[in-house]
Structure formats: C-alpha cells, structure tokens
Amino acid sequence: MSTTREQRAGGGVRRIFAAPALMGLLSLVGLLSALLGDHLWDALSWATLGITLLVIAWYIARPAER
Amino acid sequence: MMTAKSIRTWSAVHKWTSLICTAFLLLLCLTGLPLIFHHEIDHLTGNAVDPPAMPADTPRATLDSIAQTGLARRPGEVIQYMFWDPDEPNLVYVSMARTVTAPPTELKVLAVDARTAQVVNEPTTNEGFMYVILMLHVELFAGLPGKLFLGAMGLLFVIAIVSGVVLYAPFMRKLGFGTVRVQRSTRLKWLDLHNLLGVVTIVWALVVGFTGVINTWADLMIQYWRGSQLMEMVQPYQGKPPLETHQLVSLDRAIATARTATPDMTPSFVAFPGTLFSSAHHYMVAMRGDAALTRRLIRPVLVDAQTAAFTDSRAMPWYLTALLVSQPLHFGDYGELPLKIIWALLDIITIVVLGSGLYLWLARRREPVEAGLGEAVRDDDGIARQPAE
Incomplete structure (x- = not known):
C-alpha cells in the first residue's frame, strides 16, 4: 500500500470502525446465508467468512510497520 | 471520543x-475444535458406518420391525426415541435405556438400516475420547x-x-x-x-x-415446555394410568397419523410415551420441514399411543425455536x-x-x-x- 499511516489515520469513530463494521457485515451475511439456503447460499457463506480470514492473513503477512 | x-x-x-x-x-475453544468435525471423526474411527448400497426403490422396513430389532438387540431395555438424520435417509436411529425416564446420559443408540431393519452400527455414545471432549x-x-x-x-x-x-x-x-x-x-x-x-x-x-449460552439453557427450556405447552396439549389425559408396553399401538400407524396432520412435513424424531419429550399416553412425533432452515425446526404432533388417534399439534414456542436455530449457529454444521x-x-x-x-x-x-x-x-x-x- 502506498498510503502512509498518517494518511490512513486521523478522523474519528467513523474512520476507526469503518473496516470492522464491513468485516462484521460480511460475517453476518456468511453466518445467515448458509442457514437460510443451500448450495449457492452455502458458497456465499464460505466466500464472505473466507474474506474476513483473508483480511487477517493480509495484514499479518504485510505488517504496516517499517 | x-x-x-x-x-x-x-x-x-x-x-x-x-x-x-x-x-x-x-x-471451550480447544474442546470445540474436534467437536466441529465430530461427524467426520466418527466416520474415520468407525463409530459411524454408512448403510450398504441398495437400489433406490428398495422397499423400506416398517418402523415396528425396526423397534423389534432394537428390543431384540438390547433385551430388558425400552425405546425412548427413534430419530432420523436428514442427510442419511437409509438409517433409523433407536435410542434405548433401562427405563423411559432414564437420563439422556444413559441412552444407548443403535443405527438400524431403514430397508432391512438390520443393525448397521452400535455407536459408542458415552465413552471414549470424543465423549470426554463433549462432556468437558x-x-x-x-x-x-x-x-x-x-x-x-x-x-x-x-x-x-x-x-x-x-x-x-x-x-x-x-x-x-x-x-x-x-x-x-x-x-x-x-x-x-x-x-x-x-x-x-x-x-x-x-x-x-x-x-x-442459549444451548446451556436447553434443559431448562425443555422442562418449561413440558410444564406449559405439553401439559396443556395432553390435559384430557390427566389422571389416566400410564400405558403398559403391550398396550402401545403400532408405531407405523402413529407416524401415519402425524403425517396426515402435517402433510408437508417429515418425521425428525419420535418420543415414546413417558419420555422427556412426551406424555405417559402419547407418541410425540416431531415433524420437520424440508428447506435449509425449516429442516432444523420441528412441530410436535401428539398421537394417542393406544389408539393412534390425533390428539393435538401446536407450533413450537419461540424459545424452543430460538434454541433450534442457535444450535447450527453454534456448531457450524x-x-x-x-x-x-x-x-x-x-x-x-x-x-x-x-x-x-x-x-x-x-x-x-x-x-x-x-x-x-x-x-x-x-x-x-x-x-x-x-x-x-
């Protein structure tokens, strides 16, 4: 990522919780879709919950720190 | 801020x-890890066995003959429940214990072939590694x-x-x-x-x-349901002496009554008279739906265990529905x-x-x-x- 931490930082509650809220929304879709349907709905569940795991892997594999 | x-x-x-x-x-997290895969682990360790392959149109054994298989296999014991796995229609599970009121921890399960009424497998349910993990x-x-x-x-x-x-x-x-x-x-x-x-x-x-957390309240919810909705449904039978085993009507007839009462539904389990989920005078046939979610929800149908006549059926109260929905969300299955x-x-x-x-x-x-x-x-x-x- 080319943005520096200062550019990404700053701002208030909205900035801090934007990404966590998106992760939460993806998780919720994943938890419910497999419950409410089969086949494609199961796959949607794997995809959305899988994205949250990939996000974690991404930030661990590429620490923002020098 | x-x-x-x-x-x-x-x-x-x-x-x-x-x-x-x-x-x-x-x-909880460490013991939960193997429990997520209990189905796969049971198959690997031979604690769960697939029924033999047969043509799809093989006629099915009567439930009465399956009950007989159980009673012959475990003489001196009684059947508390019969249940089905939606993913394995060729097996019927028979839960037995010394008495109809024996606690769930004493239940022994037989997996019986739904077509031949032969015992396929006798899984261990209260010993071994997975049992210890589950209890912890x-x-x-x-x-x-x-x-x-x-x-x-x-x-x-x-x-x-x-x-x-x-x-x-x-x-x-x-x-x-x-x-x-x-x-x-x-x-x-x-x-x-x-x-x-x-x-x-x-x-x-x-x-x-x-x-x-909701699952930890299951016993309390079931007790509350027994004392409220179930008691109301079997009110006319209050004071009647409990049925003897030889008085019980054919299980197949009882199931037929439940199917007629809820035509679009499929049996999920049957609670025999005197057990936790029924009265002393009824088969409680728990009927389920067929969609992803309704497959996990049940509607109790109470059938007179002496005559196979329909007694009552009501929608599950909200707290038991919440319990049934919370189970998959906890298990991830x-x-x-x-x-x-x-x-x-x-x-x-x-x-x-x-x-x-x-x-x-x-x-x-x-x-x-x-x-x-x-x-x-x-x-x-x-x-x-x-x-x-």
Whole structure:
C-alpha cells in the first residue's frame, strides 16, 4: 500500500470502525446465508467468512510497520 | 471520543470479565475444535458406518420391525426415541435405556438400516475420547450446574467482547486498520494482533458465544415446555394410568397419523410415551420441514399411543425455536465441510485472541491499562499525547 499511516489515520469513530463494521457485515451475511439456503447460499457463506480470514492473513503477512 | 474516566471503566470491565472467563473459554475453544468435525471423526474411527448400497426403490422396513430389532438387540431395555438424520435417509436411529425416564446420559443408540431393519452400527455414545471432549465442552462432567456455569462464562465472554469493541476506538485513534507494529516490542506486536484478530472476528465470536449460552439453557427450556405447552396439549389425559408396553399401538400407524396432520412435513424424531419429550399416553412425533432452515425446526404432533388417534399439534414456542436455530449457529454444521474448516480457523483465531489477551495482562499487570493506551498514542510517530476529549 502506498498510503502512509498518517494518511490512513486521523478522523474519528467513523474512520476507526469503518473496516470492522464491513468485516462484521460480511460475517453476518456468511453466518445467515448458509442457514437460510443451500448450495449457492452455502458458497456465499464460505466466500464472505473466507474474506474476513483473508483480511487477517493480509495484514499479518504485510505488517504496516517499517 | 471517550473521556479518561470512561476508558478506565471499560478497561476494568474488559480486564475482569476476560480474566474470569479466559481459562474456561480456552477450554471451550480447544474442546470445540474436534467437536466441529465430530461427524467426520466418527466416520474415520468407525463409530459411524454408512448403510450398504441398495437400489433406490428398495422397499423400506416398517418402523415396528425396526423397534423389534432394537428390543431384540438390547433385551430388558425400552425405546425412548427413534430419530432420523436428514442427510442419511437409509438409517433409523433407536435410542434405548433401562427405563423411559432414564437420563439422556444413559441412552444407548443403535443405527438400524431403514430397508432391512438390520443393525448397521452400535455407536459408542458415552465413552471414549470424543465423549470426554463433549462432556468437558458441555458441562464439565457436572450436569446442569456445569452447563449453567459454562453459560455464565459465555455471558462474561460476550461482555468482554463488547467492552473490547469499545476500547478498540481509543487504541486505534492514531492507527490505520490492521496496523501490526512488529518491530517496537513484543508486547506492542501482540497488542496489535489482539486488536486485529479480535475486531475482525467480533460478529462470529458474539454469535457463537451467545448461541452457546442459549444451548446451556436447553434443559431448562425443555422442562418449561413440558410444564406449559405439553401439559396443556395432553390435559384430557390427566389422571389416566400410564400405558403398559403391550398396550402401545403400532408405531407405523402413529407416524401415519402425524403425517396426515402435517402433510408437508417429515418425521425428525419420535418420543415414546413417558419420555422427556412426551406424555405417559402419547407418541410425540416431531415433524420437520424440508428447506435449509425449516429442516432444523420441528412441530410436535401428539398421537394417542393406544389408539393412534390425533390428539393435538401446536407450533413450537419461540424459545424452543430460538434454541433450534442457535444450535447450527453454534456448531457450524450447516454449510458443508468448507464452513466447518472456516469454523475451525475462527476458533483457532479466538484461541490466539484469548491467549494474547492473557499475555498482555501478564506482561503489563503492574501498570494500568491507560498507560498502554498512552503508549499506543505516544508511539505513533511522535504525535503528542492528546488530552482525552
């Protein structure tokens, strides 16, 4: 990522919780879709919950720190 | 943003709820890991056996003959339940014990071929590694008090998550999402990992945590249902002497009555007269739907066990429906193997969150948490500490 931490930082509650809220929304879709349907709905569940795991892997594999 | 005082309060809430529940949550996460795959493990260890392949149009044995198979296999015992697995229509499971009122822990299960009425497998349900794991996970070998205790720990876990979310804001004031500062200090690295892993898995952890809590109340809910809805439905039978085994009507006729009463539904299980889920005079046929969600919900149909006449059927009360919905959400068994693998990974992440939380407390217990907050701010490229707003 080319943005520096200062550019990404700053701002208030909205900035801090934007990404966590998106992760939460993806998780919720994943938890419910497999419950409410089969086949494609199961796959949607794997995809959305899988994205949250990939996000974690991404930030661990590429620490923002020098 | 938050005042210094409210940060202190939330820190205290996060610290104490976490400290009390962490040891038990670690146990729950570790024992929960193999339980996610109990179906696969049972097949690998031979504790679950597939029925032999036969043509799809092979006629099915009567349920009465399957009941006879069970009674012949375990002489002197009685049948408490017969149940079906929606994913394995060629097996009927027969749960037996010495008496109809024997507790669930004493039940022995037979897997019987639905076409030949031959016993396919006699799975061990109350011994072995998976049994120990299950008991540790569900009740710590302490019965209902053990369940309720673990439920209380689950509630503390939920409070710890909520307070953790509140504290996430002051910690992240000067940091971008996902920042992991690996080179400053071990403690700072684990603080950032704790925050990252925790915040991404909030919703999953809250759902699995709270549905686990709901499951600890299952015994109480069933008892309440027995004393309210079930009692109302069987009111006309009050005071009648309990039925003897030889008075019981054909099970196939009882099931036929239930199918007629709920034409679009399929039997999920049958509770025999005198058991936890029925009265002394009825078969309780639990009918299920066929869609992804309704497959897991049931509608009780009470059938007179002496005449096979329809007695009553009502929708499950909301709390039992909530229990039935909370089970898949806790077990992760509702989206095939990939969902189970995701469940396991999220479970491992939760173990790391719990472990790192414990480490952060051990590494810093002589300093108040606000000092850590100050450091998080101070550390950020020399930006001066801001007074709390």
